Amino acid sequence: MGRGRQRGRSQRKHFKESRENVWKRPKSDAPDNAAVADKPTWEPFLTDNPNFEEYYKEQGIVKAEEWELFMEILRKPLPAAFRVNSNSQFCDEIISILENDFVKSLQAEAIEGGELEAIKPLPWYPKNLAWHSNFSRKEIRKNKILERFHEFLKLENEVGNMTRQEAVSMVPPLFLDVHPDHFVLDMCAAPGSKTFQLLEIIHGASEPGTLPNGLVVANDVDFQRSNLLIHQTKRMCTANLIVTNHEGQQFPGCRLKGPSDNLPINQLSFDRVLCDVPCSGDGTLRKAPDIWRKWNSGMGNGLHSLQVILAMRGLSLLKVGGKMIYSTCSMNPVEDEAVVAEILRRCGDSVELLDVSDKLPELIRRPGLKTWKVRDKGGWFTSYKDVPQNRRGGVIVSMFPSGKNLKDSTETTQENENGGVQDECKETENSVVDAIPDEPVVEISDLPLERCMRIVPHDQNTGAFFIAVLHKVSPLPDFQEKPNPRKHSSKKNADSTVKSPPEEAVVSANTEPVESPVEKVQEEDANSEKDDSLVEPEKKNTEGETTITEEKEANPPSQAGGKRKVPMQGRWKGFDPVVFLKEETLIDSIKEFYGIKDESFPLYGHLVTRNTDTSSVKRIYYVSKSVKEVLQLNFAVGQQLKIASVGLKMFERQSAKEGSSKPCSFRISAEGLPVILPYITKQVLYTPMADFKHLLEHKSIRFPDFVNPQLSQKATELVLGCCVVILSDGEEPVKADASTIAISCWRGNNSLAVMITPADCQELLERLAERTPKTGGGSVDGNNGDSVAMETA
Template sequence: MGGGGGRGRGGSRTQRRHFRQNRENVWKRPKSDPSSENTNENNGENRGWEPFATQNPAFDEYYKEQGIVSPEEWDAFIEVLRKPLPAAFRINSSSQFCSDIRRQLEDDFMISLQSEVSEGGEPQPIRPLPWYPENLAWHSNFSRMQLRKNQTLERFHEFLKLENEIGNITRQEAVSMVPPLFLDVRPDHFVLDMCAAPGSKTFQLLEIIHRSMKPGSLPDGLVVANDLDVQRCNLLIHQTKRMCTANLIVTNHEAQHFPGCRAKSTASEIGAEMEPPISQLVFDRVLCDVPCSGDGTLRKAPDIWRKWHAGLGNGVHPLQIQIAMRGLSLLKVGGRMVYSTCSMNPVENEAVVAEILRRGGGSVELIDVSSELPQLVRRPGLKKWKIRDKGRWLASHKNVSKYRKSVIVPSMFPSGRSFTEQMDANGSMEVGEKHENGGNVEDALQSTDDPATVANEQEEEVSDFPLERCMRIVPHDQNGGAFFIAVFHKHSALPGEFKFLQRVEVL
């Protein structure tokens, strides 16, 4: 999950603390962890090592109500979510040893590991991911812990470690490989990765721009990888330096406040005899993998089970919108942006996408990419959802108490409409819809000739945007993690976009 955002000074510190947390695939807590030191009520003895709890009633209630999966699928969904995440890795497509490594996997390890298929697992010990091009990404039937602990898997584990250190492969969660594939990156593109750490997606983007180049030559493209936290930037550099590329810039900024950059036009663009002007740098592609609650990573970070509550998604929603809108403002007209999270929560996903489209007006389109990567099992985005706040389900912003309106904002709801309380002529309180221009209209019950329709709208709002074009990947479809992805195309400048975002000569 990306970690390049914050909210002002205090928000930045909060985000830094949150995203410094280790997300290793660790399924047991050390004895030094106070939460693991459960005491036996009968004899007072310390139980020592305890596995993570893999259930949370609040989680179950929330996602059953949201309809992320059908009631018939719920048991299968939860069963897979409680199992450790299988290891996955990707071959560096720009490596000179790419074909040799792929051949070794196909002709050696696929056969030699057959006897080590984990109990109750898939028939193949390792297999290429069917949706990733050219057999360059692989799914292992073993968790990372099994690879470390099982002596018979030692040769395979040592192979993975060595090739990862050299930079020939990258160990990466399978669903995390998906967003860069929908960016449609070419070698001459300028790409911004807004929340880049730990860097596996950045490495993937670098692979793409380098792949078609001859040995010793450099592509015209560039990847700018940004992250909020300095320590995570160091991790990002450590991850990407294996690429040995000059086409990477690492920056350390809050993603929602990423600064404008200046670039000189080449002489060929303006004529050899003229002095190249300095212009605002805008990007051909933007990857916006925003900070999120991270409940799509439960299989590799089971400590999230006990920490999870609905307020996590509500709290990060405004920041996600800010980062996405900043990404769109830095995107060229005609460019493509991918918004993604490792969360299943519609408040962090569909609600953010709807608000992006709302603010973008007709300048931004949500692209239908259902025909791309046809073997990737994905589900369409939701058109309706509810908000959970302080133990209450809220179907509309109208239902939010005046004391919570600063926290539960209109953009969280499917319609995006805001409401305000006001006194009528008789001194009674009524609720009126608040337009974007700040003016209040009559009570929503009086805004239509059909009261039954309004009553239904109060019970369940439905978004007007084509949110089914988004994609949600859930764990039990492909034995992986969960992810959400939306792809945007920028047709024209955003409403109110500053003129300096266009190519202008500096006087």
């Protein structure tokens, strides 16, 4: 979900979530009279735009009798919504708190505000995991009575147990039918809430204690927004994620020419694609009211071509049999139905629009439109034939329901089966009606666009969203598009037509696998990025470290047979390289120190760093089998993927003096602990509830100060360095699994100190307080320490 790079990104930049629903008065409007200087310089947004009202009345998005209610709801602040992480250690407990505490404690405030319920689960979201509040985010922040609820939401969001996300934004991943072994591409992923959902689905459907065989590739064109995406998704603590930074319409296919004996995959393709494209964003008016004053019909027209080419690129990367979601947070049919209609025309029978009306029956949605109009420069057009020649650069034929230039068609006659002639515009099978001379032609699409769905705000007190589910049933067809009259730069609104392919990149001398020319064209476009487009606004990586600039290759690839050389056979500018860690001495020291057996949890081949100098590596990341295979392919094809983040941070170099000289200088990160915990056999300390809570409360305990005196001796027996403290109600070791509460700690000379964030300490203390019996006793309320390992933000 998002808006265009030139307009929408600046809108989001200036409208921060922490900012009140007001807009600063321009300097030119500032009062000159000192007598009125004490008047406020802030004023409420105007929730009115005559052009917006005229446009959507004409388009028939809602019925005339619904219009007043539609506008009334649009002018109200958007209620807050949030989703509980289904893979959270405390998922059931958080849902219980919502159901048994906040539903009741906030009820009086809801009634005072005229609402029947304060919070309630979204009826269409599975397992009561998503919740709707009848308070806006501003009300939750400012209302003193809601302060406890606000602090609860902030804390659980920070530690990854919950995600604050607009309700309609949660819908697309639910229709994608993701399985744990699927390769999933999120083409325009920032800020990352839907990516987080996709990761939840992949992990939730896999067997407990195992990593899924699938992965998610989350891509966004904007470098700074990619950092926001990384921050969001790292709360998931997953080794099955790659974050990339490409223009979606040029996302690389990473294809080898023919199979390789050394690589398990020879092309990067996906079982599922989420194509949530940049859009004008008028479906988010309730959340971002600054759009009211900025909105105009040209915003949607200007993004239409980019949306088409993004969707086509997504389909070219999709495997046959796979599904793709096309979605926007816009109500504009030029960005919605017109784009879906155009990609269906291009793809023919190779792609079908699925009817998913029987899925999520409690979700109120409306069918897609079959007819609409296009507005340009104050005028309305019902058919491309009516568009003046001088405006055909801004209004293109694919924006209309039929997608045809009917004026040119009617001038061309053809023989029918009986030897006669007929008007071609009458052959469109109900795509045109009222084709009377001198009368406007009203086009009605003959495609099944009613299978699309549009969510409008007043049906469920939400924002607006558009969703279409596409199924690729065969390779894309062999065809050539006519050139578009309007030429778009690849850096702006990409041309809606597929251009003739240049000579394809040579990756190897093997025979290339058979694919359609459309896929070849899209692949070529993906491989045609220029070096000067790789300079990023920030010269630091996602962890704030100084990046290594791109080095010139000593042996640049040569051109073979007159064909283009493979692009980007080196590192990307502004990005640290991705390097497999092959230092056996270092890996063996980690395995020995923590007692990890390679056959149960393989480290070789699964550890990567972002620094080619292994002697100064600060962080080591763990990648799943699927991510490992993609990285190997990426190296083989010349590092075409511009990777901003990969894998799960598993180990960090200890910078303290006492840590640098010990047998293992790397500690286990809090993010990586849940994954590696079941396989650690050394440096483990089992503590009862009283000492565990004491450690969390004070952040550090001197050995003589343990409540249980036996722990003092056991702690001194640990080797200096990182250790893992596991909550256990007994002295005997327990088998660690996905239900074990544990934290990373540092065993110093005389004390034990926690190595987790204050937020994680607070969250764990609150959850443990609910489990501790009121009578005390230091047990875990009969749960034998059962929960799952801690995740940190």
